[in-house]
Amino acid sequence: MDSVISVLVRTGIGLASVLLLAIVVEKAFSARLDPREPPLLPSKLPVIGHLIGFLRYGSAYYMQLCRNNDLPIYTINMPNGKTYVAGSTQIVTVIQRNAKTLSFDPILTIVAERLGGITGRHLHILREIESGGDGAHRKLVHAMSPSLTGRGLDMMNTPMLKDLEGFLNELEGQHVAFDLWKWTRHVISISSTDAVYGPENPYRIDNDQYEANFWTYESNLTMLLVNVYPQYTARESYRQREWLAERMIDYYRRGAWKRGSLMVQNRCQTGLDNQVPIEAIARLEVPGGTGILSNTVPTAFWTLVNILSRQTLLAEVRQEVEKVFTVEKQPDADAGAGAKEVWTLDAAELRTKCPLLFSIYQETLRTRASFASPRYVLEDTVLEGRYLLKKGSILQIPSASLHNERSQWGDGAQDFDPYRFTQKSMVKRSPVAFRVFGGAPALCPGRHFATVEVLCFVGMVVTRYDLSPASASASTSATAVEPWILPPPNYGNMAASILPPLGDIAVKVSTRKGYEGRKWQYKVTSLSSEEESLFALASEGVENAQDSLTRAGVGLWK
Numbered sequence: 001m002d003s004v005i006s007v008l009v010r011t012g013i014g015l016a017s018v019l020l021l022a023i024v025v026e027k028a029f030s031a032r033l034d035p036r037e038p039p040l041l042p043s044k045l046p047v048i049g050h051l052i053g054f055l056r057y058g059s060a061y062y063m064q065l066c067r068n069n070d071l072p073i074y075t076i077n078m079p080n081g082k083t084y085v086a087g088s089t090q091i092v093t094v095i096q097r098n099a100k101t102l103s104f105d106p107i108l109t110i111v112a113e114r115l116g117g118i119t120g121r122h123l124h125i126l127r128e129i130e131s132g133g134d135g136a137h138r139k140l141v142h143a144m145s146p147s148l149t150g151r152g153l154d155m156m157n158t159p160m161l162k163d164l165e166g167f168l169n170e171l172e173g174q175h176v177a178f179d180l181w182k183w184t185r186h187v188i189s190i191s192s193t194d195a196v197y198g199p200e201n202p203y204r205i206d207n208d209q210y211e212a213n214f215w216t217y218e219s220n221l222t223m224l225l226v227n228v229y230p231q232y233t234a235r236e237s238y239r240q241r242e243w244l245a246e247r248m249i250d251y252y253r254r255g256a257w258k259r260g261s262l263m264v265q266n267r268c269q270t271g272l273d274n275q276v277p278i279e280a281i282a283r284l285e286v287p288g289g290t291g292i293l294s295n296t297v298p299t300a301f302w303t304l305v306n307i308l309s310r311q312t313l314l315a316e317v318r319q320e321v322e323k324v325f326t327v328e329k330q331p332d333a334d335a336g337a338g339a340k341e342v343w344t345l346d347a348a349e350l351r352t353k354c355p356l357l358f359s360i361y362q363e364t365l366r367t368r369a370s371f372a373s374p375r376y377v378l379e380d381t382v383l384e385g386r387y388l389l390k391k392g393s394i395l396q397i398p399s400a401s402l403h404n405e406r407s408q409w410g411d412g413a414q415d416f417d418p419y420r421f422t423q424k425s426m427v428k429r430s431p432v433a434f435r436v437f438g439g440a441p442a443l444c445p446g447r448h449f450a451t452v453e454v455l456c457f458v459g460m461v462v463t464r465y466d467l468s469p470a471s472a473s474a475s476t477s478a479t480a481v482e483p484w485i486l487p488p489p490n491y492g493n494m495a496a497s498i499l500p501p502l503g504d505i506a507v508k509v510s511t512r513k514g515y516e517g518r519k520w521q522y523k524v525t526s527l528s529s530e531e532e533s534l535f536a537l538a539s540e541g542v543e544n545a546q547d548s549l550t551r552a553g554v555g556l557w558k
């Protein structure tokens, strides 16, 4: 008994000492804060309180802090140093004007080293110039943008849509319940990566083994990012990373990249021109998979279930999308002397003539985004003449707090309103209020590709099929009707800006009555430059985007 008491007493003294030490450190930290720096936001548990919040909720934690505080920008104390959190459109507008000193590039280096496993001389070549490197990684990223618009985009859309066609045809033969999340993940993973990597797509290796290993790696990045002897502390994801890297190195060494998309070719050629060894180019593709897939897959999933779970909305979307199909009769051997109807969905028309579907897509992104854009402060920077950001600190911009700002989105800012982007809003909105694809200097180059893919996937699924939830008890019954219960987001995922669901969602599928026996296909037509600017969204030539959207009658901005 005595020994139990003495253990309790010792533990109590130990905890009290740790707490005391933490309070002293926190006090010392606040004393070091320059009065011009954003105000300090203490955590309930000194020193590690914010870290615990971050580990629990990921980037969504920054949004929660913003929601509970009225400050446009503040400072929090993290074990790795000072972090500023900017959560108002007003301050983010100013931040974007300071893109030279508030840089994304050191983050690219962290990604290359910790998530790609690149070290030594190879890392030095990639590292940002401001930290003494050769700056090649930024060049590789810049090389992507031109190949993800115009002809390069069409070249990727063609195989991606061909794959979608095949996967969606297979659903006709699906007579047992299946997990809608895992199915969507597989369909989008293979369709996207076939488009990116071409006929020798590594994701298809060994019966899609690369795909399976990639998702295990992707969902366990935290300890790799922490980077303390990752071979021991992040054993599983470290092993997956190396396995994935080996396959990518093989793809590049064989020259398979020359048969891939313009995006892959441009990246690789730019790397070679800048003395980046082929092994390092290949290794970058491992975390590169998170760029291509980690947001597109959940966006496709949530957009789809946002529609399927609302019967009236589903009927409206079907009516809208059906109008853009062209229908032709084709002689059909299976139908004897009869002819088969061929229903063709033009990807460009879907993008420009379906304002409701496009609105639901944007609203899904707005309400589901939980990402914080990280920026590294390269030089002391003063915002609005009053907030000093000190060199060497990290700045986080949680998009979700901008997406919930009532001055920008009105009283229903937190509600999912499928019609939000179809109307001319009465609220005058800042261009940075919608920040799903980030902003200068790191605006997402893949947004056009992702937009086409998600709209085409969702538009075709809802037109062809009835999908309904199947509970475990009724999973094989064709008649039971279950209410949709959407899974919660997985806050533990560090890779995604649009969080994946936590858990399964079993559904059953059948071809819609009256829609059987048709042939379904997509058609790729190029976007006009005006149409492309529909997808410019936030921050990319903000003024131009706003003009084009207004001309096109899309109520994104006012």
Ligand code: HEM
Residues within 6 Å of the ligand: 104, 141, 144, 291, 292, 293, 295, 296, 299, 371, 372, 373, 374, 435, 436, 437, 438, 439, 440, 441, 442, 443, 444, 445, 446, 447, 449, 450, 451, 497, 498
């Ligand atoms: C719905 C799908 C997608 C969403 C929501 C999304 C979102 C984002 C966000 C929030 C950022 C960070 C920007 C910042 O920090 O300001 C980003 C960057 C990036 N994304 Fe995407 N993304 C999507 C699809 C894609 C696709 C399909 C690709 C590639 C084909 C891609 C490639 C990239 C790259 C390379 C960057 C880094 C840009 C830079 O450093 O300049 N993304 N994306």
